[in-house]
Each structure stands twice: as structure tokens, then as C-alpha cells.
Amino acid sequence: MKLFKLYSCCFRFWPLVAIFLLSLVFFWKFFFQGLLPVPADTIVGMYHPWREVVWDGLTAGVPFKNFLITDSVRQQLPWRKLVIDALHQGQWPAWNPYAMTGLPLAANLQSAPLYIFNFLFFIFEFPTAWSILIWLQPLLAAVFMYLFLQEKKLSQPASLLGAISFAFSGFFIAWLEWGTVLHAALWLPLILLSIEKILSHLIKPKFLIWALIFIFSLVQSFFAGHLQVFFYVFLFSFGYLFYRVTPLGSAAHTARGVTQHAVPLQKLFLFMLLYSCFIILTLPQWRGTWQLIGQSARQIDQADWTKPGWFVPWRHLGQFFAPDFFGNPTTLNYWGEWNYAEMVGFVGVIPLFLALWAIAKGKAKFFTLSGLVVLSFALPTPWAKLIYQGQIPFLSTSQPTRLLFLVDFCLVILAAYGLEEFFKKPSWKILRPVTFYATLWLVVLLGRDPSLAIAQRNLILPTGMALIFVALVIAKKIKFIIHNSKFLILSVLLALTVFDLFRFGWKFEPFVNKSWLFPTTKTIEFLQKDQDIFRIMATDSRLTPPNFAGWYGLQDIAGYDPLYLQRFGELAAAMERDEPNIQPPLGFNRIVTPKNWDSPLVNLLNVKYFLSLTNLNSPDLELVFREGETRVYQNKAVFPRAFLVYDYRVAASKQEAIELTMQTDLEKTVILEESPGGAGASLVLALAEPGEVEITDYQANEVRLVTDSQQPGILVLTDAFYPGWQASADGQTVVIYRADYHFRAVVVPEGKHEIVYRYSQL
Numbered sequence: 001m002k003l004f005k006l007y008s009c010c011f012r013f014w015p016l017v018a019i020f021l022l023s024l025v026f027f028w029k030f031f032f033q034g035l036l037p038v039p040a041d042t043i044v045g046m047y048h049p050w051r052e053v054v055w056d057g058l059t060a061g062v063p064f065k066n067f068l069i070t071d072s073v074r075q076q077l078p079w080r081k082l083v084i085d086a087l088h089q090g091q092w093p094a095w096n097p098y099a100m101t102g103l104p105l106a107a108n109l110q111s112a113p114l115y116i117f118n119f120l121f122f123i124f125e126f127p128t129a130w131s132i133l134i135w136l137q138p139l140l141a142a143v144f145m146y147l148f149l150q151e152k153k154l155s156q157p158a159s160l161l162g163a164i165s166f167a168f169s170g171f172f173i174a175w176l177e178w179g180t181v182l183h184a185a186l187w188l189p190l191i192l193l194s195i196e197k198i199l200s201h202l203i204k205p206k207f208l209i210w211a212l213i214f215i216f217s218l219v220q221s222f223f224a225g226h227l228q229v230f231f232y233v234f235l236f237s238f239g240y241l242f243y244r245v246t247p248l249g250s251a252a253h254t255a256r257g258v259t260q261h262a263v264p265l266q267k268l269f270l271f272m273l274l275y276s277c278f279i280i281l282t283l284p285q286w287r288g289t290w291q292l293i294g295q296s297a298r299q300i301d302q303a304d305w306t307k308p309g310w311f312v313p314w315r316h317l318g319q320f321f322a323p324d325f326f327g328n329p330t331t332l333n334y335w336g337e338w339n340y341a342e343m344v345g346f347v348g349v350i351p352l353f354l355a356l357w358a359i360a361k362g363k364a365k366f367f368t369l370s371g372l373v374v375l376s377f378a379l380p381t382p383w384a385k386l387i388y389q390g391q392i393p394f395l396s397t398s399q400p401t402r403l404l405f406l407v408d409f410c411l412v413i414l415a416a417y418g419l420e421e422f423f424k425k426p427s428w429k430i431l432r433p434v435t436f437y438a439t440l441w442l443v444v445l446l447g448r449d450p451s452l453a454i455a456q457r458n459l460i461l462p463t464g465m466a467l468i469f470v471a472l473v474i475a476k477k478i479k480f481i482i483h484n485s486k487f488l489i490l491s492v493l494l495a496l497t498v499f500d501l502f503r504f505g506w507k508f509e510p511f512v513n514k515s516w517l518f519p520t521t522k523t524i525e526f527l528q529k530d531q532d533i534f535r536i537m538a539t540d541s542r543l544t545p546p547n548f549a550g551w552y553g554l555q556d557i558a559g560y561d562p563l564y565l566q567r568f569g570e571l572a573a574a575m576e577r578d579e580p581n582i583q584p585p586l587g588f589n590r591i592v593t594p595k596n597w598d599s600p601l602v603n604l605l606n607v608k609y610f611l612s613l614t615n616l617n618s619p620d621l622e623l624v625f626r627e628g629e630t631r632v633y634q635n636k637a638v639f640p641r642a643f644l645v646y647d648y649r650v651a652a653s654k655q656e657a658i659e660l661t662m663q664t665d666l667e668k669t670v671i672l673e674e675s676p677g678g679a680g681a682s683l684v685l686a687l688a689e690p691g692e693v694e695i696t697d698y699q700a701n702e703v704r705l706v707t708d709s710q711q712p713g714i715l716v717l718t719d720a721f722y723p724g725w726q727a728s729a730d731g732q733t734v735v736i737y738r739a740d741y742h743f744r745a746v747v748v749p750e751g752k753h754e755i756v757y758r759y760s761q762l
Helices: 003-024 028-033 041-045 071-088 116-122 126-151 155-169 170-174 181-185 188-199 204-223 227-245 247-254 264-295 316-318 349-360 367-379 382-389 402-424 434-446 452-480 483-508 522-529 566-577 654-663
Strands: 535-538 605-611 619-628 630-635 641-645 647-648 669-672 690-696 702-709 713-720 725-729 732-734 735-737 743-748 751-759
Touching: 003 028, 003 126, 003 155, 003 382, 003 483, 003 630, 003 732, 071 126, 116 126, 126 155, 126 170, 126 188, 126 402, 155 349, 155 402, 170 402, 170 483, 170 619, 170 743, 181 227, 181 434, 188 204, 188 227, 188 264, 204 264, 227 264, 227 402, 227 735, 264 619, 349 402, 349 452, 349 483, 367 382, 382 535, 434 452, 434 751, 452 483, 522 619, 522 630, 566 654, 605 690, 641 702, 654 669, 669 735, 702 713, 713 751, 743 751
Parallel strands: 535 605, 647 669
Antiparallel strands: 605 630, 619 630, 641 713, 690 702, 702 751, 713 743, 725 732, 725 751, 735 743
8 A cells, every 4th residue: 555655646646856957957967967957157258357267277258158137146146145135234225335336135026125035045145046046937827837738637747747847948048047037927827726726615725825825936936036927927827817717718617617706896805805915915025126217317318118129029029939040149140130138039949849830720829829919019019109198107118029928828838738638639730830941941041141051051951850859740640650659759749848948048047167157367366355435437348347436335426227317327427428417328228337437426436446457648537557558547627525515596497406516616615405404594604724534333234424524514425315314413304315416415513423323125
């Protein structure tokens, strides 16, 4: 009896074991060689001052595999490091002082401070924890998809095929090393499974368990750190719920023997309660994030949606059949529109055949219709363009190519249904997609574009996979394979799919030496030795990319964030233009990298050191360090981070504020946008000898200063003005004024006083 139970257990769970083992195989370089699934080779191979160092004996420089996916080391890794460091210190990671004069950190959803798997960083060192976080993405996605397909009464092999195709699809491979996008996406099948379970256990004890799983999955998809993908998860799951509680969806499941216990309105009301729980649990994060969106330049400094590549071009549908038809960034021969990662919807050659077969057979109509509708909004169709022409909030600032996530999701489910149909009664019609490959071959053989030589080479393997599938169909159709043919064909189909997707994934993903993840150089050590509070500025895009400095505890005036503060962006634009011009577009589009080192505003911004690859000539600059081609200049005219002034001017508008900021001697006069004396009054200041200001403690969420002045004055702190900051003087709350267009100021009385700034997101 025990042996029988063991056999039954193994038979029941072998697909989950297979998924686990396959995930280990895909990440074998991490588990068995200690290499990190992080594009850290771009850190030491693309950017100075790291390029000045010989790493691991590579005297010609470190070859980097994939330049396209540097965002994970320019955004996600530095942000998560700041979050984890703060949590380790028992602090809430509310504020990021290391980029662009400061901006919210926890309110930036991509920092993912509340995501469940952050617990890994309290068990393992950061590089290992991050790598496990990356590994969990395809593993959990496959497990959740498998369980969902099993709930849909599909066979184990069909469910396994769908799970593998989902976890290693084009969208998952393209975004694998970001660590946020896929964590937001992977919860979708579990959410749909929860919906199914809740609807089938409405009057049973298991209802509460699945209700909690539903809420938990939705909450974690939100906390995972990518609002756009979560929005897609939310809309799709709600659409599926609506379908399931309508008579059409209910009838389909009643036919499968699932008893329905409530009418549609009652079911919807029940789920509205569950959605309300989700909103309540995530409300603090929503509040901070929406406030940040409102303060950001998101609406005025976006990419041009009319440019090629904003939508998936029609011709790029060919990447569903051959992912590298237009080349690949890892081989430096990509010739398609804009960004390879935004265009690849590949799910495997065999799964695509099976998905198209399921569509032809009329199976899984909800996923067929949903996939087609979603794809139509990813393509440059007239109705897709209406969203951007109408400037619909949030939607009009999001690139629609990422809808390929939902397209792939629907395709892999259809592929699972297609495999079921394949073994019921195969038809020659299943081979119709071969005509698409024939069409692609006609294009590459008859076309005149020289780049088609790349397409021709990259079309060979997918075509070979298609021909093998044709052979299997023929064998199945004419019963050429007699003994145990179903098992053999299934094994071949699954093995070919794994080979197809793993080859595709391994080609794209770098696994790198742990020592390459933000190593220290002599230039960085030189800057870290200065215990003063200051900022740095790189004068070349090949130097210290935005957000890198924060990893080392250094503050940079540059930054890379889709939600950078609008006021800072406008100030940086005026600085770059060398005139008080703050009209959009600002010219940055997420990546704010001022390069005008000769602007007087850099002194106000507390830029003490300039990093350059060329000589900078100015009487205010002194070359104080050099490492290879990287030069470090000290700015002798830099303003301190905090200083006292005894004169002010009040600007009546934002435009006047930037004009006065660029025309005034800011060491003596501060530009405010409201009178510091309160409504109907004004503060009278007397000229005095400059008082003393000492920053006694500078933390991310709190700054303590001591002022000593013979007369009342205004204390200017050149950190970003932002709602949520509060100030006190000797324990008494004081008003913070927006100063010099973007910074903070408070009125301080004569004498010696302690001024404290504190930030709270709530």
C-alpha cells in the first residue's frame, strides 16, 4: 500500500519536479559555477572608471554579452540595494538622496520595498539573494501556470508544455534580469487559479484559503515593482472573472461538472469585497506612488509615440516564428525597429503551431479572443493609436509593446489546449503555419535588403524545428510509430520545446563573475575618502551612469528614473540650455544627465567633483586625481549643501522663478515662490555677516543642522523640495519654502538653533 501511494504521488507530481529540475538546468551557471544572472559585465566592460582596471586578466577589456539590458544595473539593482540597506538598519527606505538632489524611494514602486521575496536579502548576501530572486521568476511562473492548466482539466503533458512555454517565453527571457517586471507578471496564473477555486468552493471551507491566496497574489503582483505590468495583470484577471461569472462562462464550466452556487451579481459582489481588501492593504503604497507621479515629469517628458517601434511593427510579427529574424543584440546584428526586448513574443515553434491549431479548433475561446484583442492594441492599429491621440492618463505614457506579455500568456494556454487536440484526432490542417515559414523564406531569398542575410541564417533553426514537427504529425497521422507512440511523440515535443526555448534564452542572458558586480576602483575610493557632503557630475555618458553612485554611497546630480521630479528636470533643462527655458520637451526622457559643467547652477547644486574623460579648463577647477583616462576635477566655487542668506525675492510664477534663479547671486539672495512672512505679510531681513551652518547628521530621511547667526536669516538646503518633508527649529514646526526653484529653505531666528528636516511618505 505504501509503495502504491509513493507511486501515485510520484505520478501526480512528476511535472512539478520536472519544472524544478529544468529551472536548475537553465540556471546551471549560477548553481554550479557561481556566476550571477546579472548584466554586470556591462559595468566593467562599458563604463569608466571601471574600464580603467584590468579585470580577471582581461587586458583588452571585459567583453560584455548584452548591452541592451543595462537597465537592471542602472535602476533595479541600485534601488533595491538602497531599500535593503535601509531595512537592515531598521529604517523605512522613504527617500533616495543619491540621485538628482533627492527623490522618493519607497514611493517609486520599482524599488519594491514591500515585496514578499525581499526576505531573501536577510538570509543571503545581496548578489546571491538577487540571483535567487531572478531564478524564482521562471520557476514560480511555470508552477503557477501548470496548476492553473490542471484546474482547467488539461492533461499533465499539456499543462507542462504550457508551463514551460510561459516561463521561458520571449517576454520572460527579454525581461528576466530586471527582477521586477516578471515578478509582477508571474502571479497572473495563480490569480486566475484562485478565481476558479473560489467559484467552485463558494460554500465550502476551502473558500477562505483561496480568497486569501487571491488577495495575496494580487497584492504581491502590485508590490513586485512594475506598475504597467501589474495594470495588465489586474485588467486581464478582472476580465477573466467577468467572463467566468457571466452565463457564457458559467455554462462552459457547468458542462465540465463544476457546480455554480451563486448568481452573477452575488459572485461579483463577493469579488468586489476581495478587491476592496487588496485596495486597503496597498493603499499606503498607492498614496505615495500617485503623489510621486503627480510631482514627476511623466506627462511632459515622454518619448514620441509616433516614432517607429512605439508599437510592435507589423513586420515584427515574424518574431513569433523566428525570434532572431531581425538579428539579436548579443551578436550585435539587430536590424529591426528600436528595441529587441520590446518586440519578441516568441513562445517556441512547436507551442506556436499547437496554439494556432487550438484557435482553428475553437478551443479556449476566451484566451483566443483576449489574445487577439490585446495583440491589436500592441500593433499600430487605429484604435490603439486613439489612446495616445486622446492622451488618456497613465495609458498614454506606457509603451504598448509590453502587452506581448498577455499575448504570450494566451498563446501558451492555447498551446496546451492544442496539444490535447493533437492527440485526439490530428489533422493535416495543423500544419498550416508552415506557410508562414515558406513566406519568410521567400522574403529572405527574394528581398534585396543586405540585412536579410542575417534573417536567412537565423531562420534555419526555427524552420528545422517546424519540419521536425511536420515529421511528427506525419508519423502520428499514418501511425508510422506503433509501439507506445503517444509517449514517444510527447517526449520529443517537450524535449524540442525545451531545447528551442533554452537555446533562445541562453543566447540572450549573461551570467557573469560575482567580482564584476559594482567593484571598487581607485577613483571611487578617492571620492569616498572625502567625508564632506557633496555631489558629483559626469561630463561624459561613458562615465558613472546614472544611479551607479548610490551603490557606493555617493551623490550624483544625474539620475535614471521614469518618475524623476519635474522641477529638477526643468532646472536641469535650463542648465543645459544655458537660459531660463523650461518648456517641454525637456530633452531627457527618463535619463537626466546634465553635462553643462560650466553652468553657474552646478555650484548651487553642490557639485564638488567633476568626472571627465577630457581636460576641463576653468580657473575654478583643479585636477585632483586621475585613473587612466578618468579625470577628477575639484570645483573650488561650489556652494555648501546648506548656507544662510539675508535677502530674498518672491517670484510670482514658475517662469519668473527660473529667470531669477539664473540671474541672481544666490550666495546672498534666495528666490522664493511665496512670502516667508505669511499671508499678507513679509519678512524683513537685515544685511549681516554670514552666519555659520553645520550639518551635524545627514541621513536619507533626516537632516540635522545647527545655525548660528547674528540676525534672522533664511537657511537654504540644496536638497529637493518635496511634499512629505517637515522641518522644526528647536522642536517647533516651521514652514519649508521652495527655494531657488527646486530646493528647501526655512526662516531661522538669530542666535544658535537646531534645525531638523524629516521625511515621511505617509
